[in-house]
Amino acid sequence: MEQIITRFPPSPTGYLHVGGARTAIFNWLYARHMQGKFVLRIEDTDTERSTQASVDAIFEALQWLGIDWDEGPYFQTQRFDIYREYIQKLIDSNQAYYCTCSPEQIDIMRQKAMAAGDKPRYDGSCREKGLDKSDKAVVRFKAPLTGTTVVEDVIKGHMVFQNDELDDFIICRSDGIPTYNFVVVVDDITMNINTVIRGDDHVMNTPKQILLYKALGSPLPTFGHVPMVLGNDRARLSKRHGAMSVTAYRDMGFLPGALINYLVRLGWSHGDQEFFTRDELIDVFNLENIGRSAGIFDLDKLLALNAEHIMAASPGDLVDPLKPFLKKAGIEIEEDDYILQVIETLQPRSKTLEDMAEAALFYYLSDISYEEKAARKFLKPAALEPVKILTEKLAALEDYSHSNLEEVFKAVMDETGLKLGKIAQPVRVALTGRTASPGIFEIIAILGPNRVIPRLKKAIQFIENRES
RNA sequence: GUCCCCAUCGUCUAGCCUGGUCCAGGACACCGGCCUUUCACGCCGGCAACAGGGGUUCAAAUCCCCUUGGGGACGCCA
Numbered sequence: 001m002e003q004i005i006t007r008f009p010p011s012p013t014g015y016l017h018v019g020g021a022r023t024a025i026f027n028w029l030y031a032r033h034m035q036g037k038f039v040l041r042i043e044d045t046d047t048e049r050s051t052q053a054s055v056d057a058i059f060e061a062l063q064w065l066g067i068d069w070d071e072g073p074y075f076q077t078q079r080f081d082i083y084r085e086y087i088q089k090l091i092d093s094n095q096a097y098y099c100t101c102s103p104e105q106i107d108i109m110r111q112k113a114m115a116a117g118d119k120p121r122y123d124g125s126c127r128e129k130g131l132d133k134s135d136k137a138v139v140r141f142k143a144p145l146t147g148t149t150v151v152e153d154v155i156k157g158h159m160v161f162q163n164d165e166l167d168d169f170i171i172c173r174s175d176g177i178p179t180y181n182f183v184v185v186v187d188d189i190t191m192n193i194n195t196v197i198r199g200d201d202h203v204m205n206t207p208k209q210i211l212l213y214k215a216l217g218s219p220l221p222t223f224g225h226v227p228m229v230l231g232n233d234r235a236r237l238s239k240r241h242g243a244m245s246v247t248a249y250r251d252m253g254f255l256p257g258a259l260i261n262y263l264v265r266l267g268w269s270h271g272d273q274e275f276f277t278r279d280e281l282i283d284v285f286n287l288e289n290i291g292r293s294a295g296i297f298d299l300d301k302l303l304a305l306n307a308e309h310i311m312a313a314s315p316g317d318l319v320d321p322l323k324p325f326l327k328k329a330g331i332e333i334e335e336d337d338y339i340l341q342v343i344e345t346l347q348p349r350s351k352t353l354e355d356m357a358e359a360a361l362f363y364y365l366s367d368i369s370y371e372e373k374a375a376r377k378f379l380k381p382a383a384l385e386p387v388k389i390l391t392e393k394l395a396a397l398e399d400y401s402h403s404n405l406e407e408v409f410k411a412v413m414d415e416t417g418l419k420l421g422k423i424a425q426p427v428r429v430a431l432t433g434r435t436a437s438p439g440i441f442e443i444i445a446i447l448g449p450n451r452v453i454p455r456l457k458k459a460i461q462f463i464e465n466r467e468s
Numbered sequence: 469g470u471c472c473c474c475a476u477c478g479u480c481u482a483g484c485c486u487g488g489u490c491c492a493g494g495a496c497a498c499c500g501g502c503c504u505u506u507c508a509c510g511c512c513g514g515c516a517a518c519a520g521g522g523g524u525u526c527a528a529a530u531c532c533c534c535u536u537g538g539g540g541a542c543g544c545c546a
Contacts, residue, residue: 013545103543162471204471227539230539235539262480298497301495348508419505425506428507436508
């Protein structure tokens, strides 16, 4: 079988948003699954809106996601010679023509058509005029007036379009820059793209493009149009739905594998399976199981999936991604045994890396502050005696192993007649400043005597000051 | 307005192609409970859907038609 070649063609008019990322992921996964090729192409023919900053932002997002390409990036603005050649071919074969109608005239045409209950389109005024190239002339494709164009879509199935619904669309602007529908086709032909997976919003372009393939005498690629991602109001995803850009999710503490997992699963399924690693996806991803209906972006589910990915990760793999979040709190870390243990205790209780960093603070801060409610409830006179006894015993203890700590606590329980909970909560507040934390034995073992004893003493003092 | 697409719990979905095993399964969220030194994790249980109407058939979530609803496209943007 022919090698599968897919592509992702973003236009650099902004950052990479989650919808675009999803189609990139689909194309990339399919290419990897089929052991084919994945091509990156930057569609920058809109010179007004394209920016280098956007190009950089797209690369950054793709890299963070771990989506790599085998060919490119190609830039359309560097391929004008090729386009010119193909446009000439169409003109020479009488399949395209120059048109001098002004944008204003065309506006009027559209309004008339609309008023008549028709589809707004160009009326073909210049179609048979045989005009020559001139300053303000655009080039239009001479589309068939009758018949139908059929799109065989691997996702949506068989779609039929009446050719009289299509008009003679512009393939080259008056400034000489070719337009989208044309350059896409020329690029896909010359780059040997045989599988085009793209958003639903392109279905209407497909018959136009098919006509172009035929005019150019090229075989058709396989088309697949994936449904859109909607916001929670069922409208197309946009800024007002919250974060859109891929890197915003990185900055909120999501793991790339979790975002990919979520985005793929939104619109594609593999039985009841919800959790996928990157390699699993490459292994089982296919086009057949892409759904046909649009999906709503649900942050809660992404969050849950991110928690799962955090839990499934090995602590060492989380060190680097976690660094920037700790840094924000002024904490610089390096990969040592301490951070690894810290991460391990936080994995089952973090939905994002931001959560994790926040919860990790007490492990690093030299001077922890107490949450007011926690201190009021637990750092009170009744806790004084057990905490004092515990402090003495811990100061004398050399090996902070789980079993040793358990024995120490048991001894305190015996001496005071208190239950573990009565002792553990004040200690937890003394050590972390809060009422919620990883297991008390765990944190004592990790913190070690150098941090534990001073914190306990500080708590004792706090209680005594409060008494007086 | 015209054209195209879609329609299962609040959300993502399995099932639909190859009708019966589905008084519809899983996941997120939500609500109970268990575990427990806290918070989580985990486990157990609950709530909750085949848009509506017609057909076809012994039998329809599954096939056909209509209605309704939703989305997308109609650019010298991509």
